[in-house]
Amino acid sequence: QTMRKNSKQVTWGGRFEEKPSELMMQIGESVSFDYQLASYDIAVSRAHASMLSEVGLIEASECDAILEGLQAIAQKIEQGVFEWDPQLEDVHMNIEQALTALVPEASKLHTARSRNDQVATDMRLWFKDASVSLIADLESMVLSCLQLAEANSSVVIPGYTHLQRAQPVPLAHHLLAYVEMFLRDMQRFSQVWDSANVCPLGSGAIAGTTLPIDRLFVAKQLGFVDEKGDPIVTQNSMDAVSDRDLFIDFANACATVGLHLSRLSEDCILWCSAEFAFAQLPEAFTTGSSLMPQKKNPDGFELIRGKSARLIGNTQSLCTLVKGLPLTYNRDLQEDKTPVFDSFQELSLMLRVAAETLSGMQMNEARCQASVADPLLLATDVVDYLVLKGVAFREAHHIVGSLVKLSETSGVPLNELPLSEVQSIDSRIDADWTSVFSLEKALKARNQIGMPSLEQIRSQIETLKARFSSDH
Numbered sequence: 226q227t228m229r230k231n232s233k234q235v236t237w238g239g240r241f242e243e244k245p246s247e248l249m250m251q252i253g254e255s256v257s258f259d260y261q262l263a264s265y266d267i268a269v270s271r272a273h274a275s276m277l278s279e280v281g282l283i284e285a286s287e288c289d290a291i292l293e294g295l296q297a298i299a300q301k302i303e304q305g306v307f308e309w310d311p312q313l314e315d316v317h318m319n320i321e322q323a324l325t326a327l328v329p330e331a332s333k334l335h336t337a338r339s340r341n342d343q344v345a346t347d348m349r350l351w352f353k354d355a356s357v358s359l360i361a362d363l364e365s366m367v368l369s370c371l372q373l374a375e376a377n378s379s380v381v382i383p384g385y386t387h388l389q390r391a392q393p394v395p396l397a398h399h400l401l402a403y404v405e406m407f408l409r410d411m412q413r414f415s416q417v418w419d420s421a422n423v424c425p426l427g428s429g430a431i432a433g434t435t436l437p438i439d440r441l442f443v444a445k446q447l448g449f450v451d452e453k454g455d456p457i458v459t460q461n462s463m464d465a466v467s468d469r470d471l472f473i474d475f476a477n478a479c480a481t482v483g484l485h486l487s488r489l490s491e492d493c494i495l496w497c498s499a500e501f502a503f504a505q506l507p508e509a510f511t512t513g514s515s516l517m518p519q520k521k522n523p524d525g526f527e528l529i530r531g532k533s534a535r536l537i538g539n540t541q542s543l544c545t546l547v548k549g550l551p552l553t554y555n556r557d558l559q560e561d562k563t564p565v566f567d568s569f570q571e572l573s574l575m576l577r578v579a580a581e582t583l584s585g586m587q588m589n590e591a592r593c594q595a596s597v598a599d600p601l602l603l604a605t606d607v608v609d610y611l612v613l614k615g616v617a618f619r620e621a622h623h624i625v626g627s628l629v630k631l632s633e634t635s636g637v638p639l640n641e642l643p644l645s646e647v648q649s650i651d652s653r654i655d656a657d658w659t660s661v662f663s664l665e666k667a668l669k670a671r672n673q674i675g676m677p678s679l680e681q682i683r684s685q686i687e688t689l690k691a692r693f694s695s696d697h
């Protein structure tokens with residue numbers, strides 16, 4: 226009787242007489258997005274069924290039937306012919322009901338598990354794969370930076386602070402700054418992977434189970450193991466079903482990459498403006514204007530900059546989602562998936578677009594050379610020149626400030642000021658002071674770890690290339 230009235234809900238319909246309203250189904254369904262967990266859900270069910278058989282909660286023959294049925298369903302999903310039914314709410318119930326229709330033995334599959342520990346386990350497997358995939362995308366990004374740096378090893382540009390010309394730096398040094406960021410990003414995803422590598426299955430809905438399950442067996446089957454191959458499982462069932470730290474860590478790692486890509490985009494957008502004209506973007510990653518025929522707009526980089534806002538939003542959504550929730554599982558938590566799925570998808574795209582755009586970027590060396598020829602960029606080196614002559618830094622700074630002022634008011638470039646006038650500002654300046662204005666010398670002198678001498682840069686690029694090409 227009840228089953229007929231609420232026929233779809235064989236999973237929880239027992240105590241109900243009425244079907245959920247159409248609207249309730251609309252707000253309650255998650256299969257429209259969590260279908261993406263299908264392969265993980267099936268893997269989890271496989272491991273769970275094997276464990277149930279191992280401990281004697283189901284017969285070996287029942288387990289075989291379930292495994293065979295799961296195989297058939299996996300195939301259907303892969304071929305795109307599986308019919309997802311929103312009335313069955315989520316990926317877990319869709320798969321379980323299709324399985325039970327195929328093999329009646331599957332009505333024993335949900336023994337000693339809940340969708341709460343099931344979805345937590347599915348997601349941990351998803352986070353492991355997503356992290357690996359993003360680390361690979363970040364590697365490609367690093368290789369693109371290295372490629373561009375090597376192809377333009379003789380290009381020197383002004384480095385900026387406050388968007389005012391500061392000191393000359395090889396383009397490679399600027400690009401290697403981003404490489405540092407991407408290396409930290411990879412580290413962040415590898416930490417997410419480590420945190421994901423803990424199996425929550427067996428936590429049940431909230432308080433485990435009275436049945437004699439083997440949590441370690443399941444963890445091992447699913448690859449939740451340490452370097453020695455020993456299984457790793459969660460230590461508190463209540464935390465295990467309601468913890469969403471990983472979601473926040475993952476989304477945050479994505480948002481941080483987004484920030485880095487956004488700043489890189491902004492640099493490139495500036496470089497490609499007529500005012501800078503340091504670089505040209507590949508046509509394939511720019512667009513024209515429907516009105517102004519001359520335009521070549523950096524839309525790819527602008528969209529990356531724009532989408533980085535979305536990644537930050539996803540992190541915020543997750544923090545806000547979890548903030549006021551009492552332990553343990555609340556249905557609010559179903560809203561945890563769209564932000565991380567979105568961050569993953571968008572970031573993968575952003576990284577690929579950025580890597581390819583960089584690979585096709587052409588530097589305008591003549592224009593860079595002209596900008597970096599500004600002698601003011603080496604004003605600090607004149608200060609160092611005086612320091613080496615024994616002048617106190619603060620005083621030296623002041624002296625060079627006066628020289629800059631003189632250059633500005635007289636309209637004579639700093640390095641061309643007449644020696645007599647220079648010496649009237651400070652007599653400790655010798656005739657050789659103009660030798661400071663050699664770009665080559667200025668860069669060569671910055672030859673300690675982390676500095677922009679060509680020697681430092683070359684050795685860094687070699688180290689990085691060896692590290693990343695060996696993985697490929």
Ligand code: ARG
Nearest residue numbers: 255315340341344554558559
């Ligand atoms: N679709 C649900 C989610 O993603 C699965 C867990 C359902 N649990 C429950 N107690 N209703 O959160």
